[in-house]
Amino acid sequence: MKIEVKNLTKYFGNFVALKNINLEIIPGELLALLGPSGSGKTTLLRMIAGLETVEDIDSGEILFNQINVAKKDIAQRDIGFVFQHYALFRHMTVFENIAFGLRVKPKKQRLSNDEINKKVTKLLNLIQLDGFANRFPWQLSGGQRQRVALARALAVEPKVLLLDEPFGALDAKVRSDLRRWLKQLQEELKITTILVTHDQEEALEVADRIVVISKGKIEQVGTPEEVFHNPANEFVINFLGNVNLFHERKNDTEQKYHIRPHELEIVSSEDKDIISKAKIKYIQLAGSQVKIDLEDVEDTTKTILVEISHHEFKNKNLNKGDIIGIIPRELRTFQDGAGI
Numbered sequence: 001m002k003i004e005v006k007n008l009t010k011y012f013g014n015f016v017a018l019k020n021i022n023l024e025i026i027p028g029e030l031l032a033l034l035g036p037s038g039s040g041k042t043t044l045l046r047m048i049a050g051l052e053t054v055e056d057i058d059s060g061e062i063l064f065n066q067i068n069v070a071k072k073d074i075a076q077r078d079i080g081f082v083f084q085h086y087a088l089f090r091h092m093t094v095f096e097n098i099a100f101g102l103r104v105k106p107k108k109q110r111l112s113n114d115e116i117n118k119k120v121t122k123l124l125n126l127i128q129l130d131g132f133a134n135r136f137p138w139q140l141s142g143g144q145r146q147r148v149a150l151a152r153a154l155a156v157e158p159k160v161l162l163l164d165e166p167f168g169a170l171d172a173k174v175r176s177d178l179r180r181w182l183k184q185l186q187e188e189l190k191i192t193t194i195l196v197t198h199d200q201e202e203a204l205e206v207a208d209r210i211v212v213i214s215k216g217k218i219e220q221v222g223t224p225e226e227v228f229h230n231p232a233n234e235f236v237i238n239f240l241g242n243v244n245l246f247h248e249r250k251n252d253t254e255q256k257y258h259i260r261p262h263e264l265e266i267v268s269s270e271d272k273d274i275i276s277k278a279k280i281k282y283i284q285l286a287g288s289q290v291k292i293d294l295e296d297v298e299d300t301t302k303t304i305l306v307e308i309s310h311h312e313f314k315n316k317n318l319n320k321g322d323i324i325g326i327i328p329r330e331l332r333t334f335q336d337g338a339g340i
């Protein structure tokens with residue numbers, strides 16, 4: 001299913017929740033809508049779903065395979081949903097929860113009991129919960145419940161899957177396991193999927209493409225590599241991870257440079273190429289990289305973040321209190337909001 005959003009503007013009273021959104025969702029892709037709280041991600045998802053409609057004061061079109069569905073209601077859109085708090089039916093077993101959408105179909109379209117059994121069994125296998133068919137939701141962990149919610153959404157073979165922070169309420173380890181699992185499943189099923197998240201790592205890890213949204217506007221659309229390594233503007237670089245800001249005067253104008261922690265090299269404070277002399281304030285050794293907080297010697301209010309490998313850390317014999325110099329491996333600057 002190809003989805004297109006054209007010149008979509010959405011108002012809530014006087015408030016503009018979405019400003020002239022243009023977006024094409026490629027059939028079979030997993031697209032992440034990424035942005036801070038209140039940026040309009042959920043509103044855009046709900047509009048695609050038909051849970052929020054294009055009113056007279058709004059404008060724009062939402063096309064499903066070239067047909068404008070802006071005025072069609074949710075039942076006509078062939079969509080599967082999983083929300084963060086989309087509760088399963090408490091009084092139904094896992095099996096019946098997954099079978100629900102199949103059982104409530106109009107008689108003419110309904111599968112036989114045998115066919116429903118087969119399909120639910122297959123889905124239970126897909127979500128790796130064979131043997132859990134007769135449990136009730138309260139007998140499952142949070143992660144297992146979300147997998148059942150996903151199977152329930154998939155049971156009716158929707159053309160589009162919409163996921164609104166589906167793993168939001170789970171702890172970090174379960175989240176990261178589930179997102180890998182979701183990515184594999186989505187690649188296998190090739191179902192067009194839109195995932196709303198405010199978690200950069202989640203978007204970078206699972207999405208084929210990311211739409212970065214801020215204040216109802218699209219800031220950038222691109223693959224995870226593109227938005228991370230070639231951010232379109234200051235908002236995107238700041239939102240996609242830690243970044244250090246440096247100022248330099250050049251021909252009477254002030255130039256700003258954005259440098260990520262892993263793009264800085266620690267060298268001797270006597271090195272002639274350094275952009276800053278700084279003191280090591282804090283060293284965090286737990287994690288795959290060593291994180292070092294530096295205090296700029298000339299401006300002690302300024303903290304500089306650096307990330308280096310454990311190997312490099314050992315070789316350089318760095319200690320808290322050392323005065324060192326830093327050199328950028330990469331420089332990035334933006335002018336008039338555009339990336340260079």
Ligand SMILES: Nc1ncnc2c1ncn2[C@@H]1O[C@H](COP(=O)(O)OP(=O)(O)OP(=O)(O)O)[C@@H](O)[C@H]1O
Binds near residue numbers: 012035036037038039
């Ligand atoms: N029904 C509504 N009536 C009025 N304002 C609304 C309504 N729904 C959303 N908004 C406003 O629109 C803006 C965008 O909300 P939305 O839920 O789309 O943000 P979000 O990016 O999904 O945020 P979060 O990550 O916090 O869920 C917010 O300022 C919100 O307060």
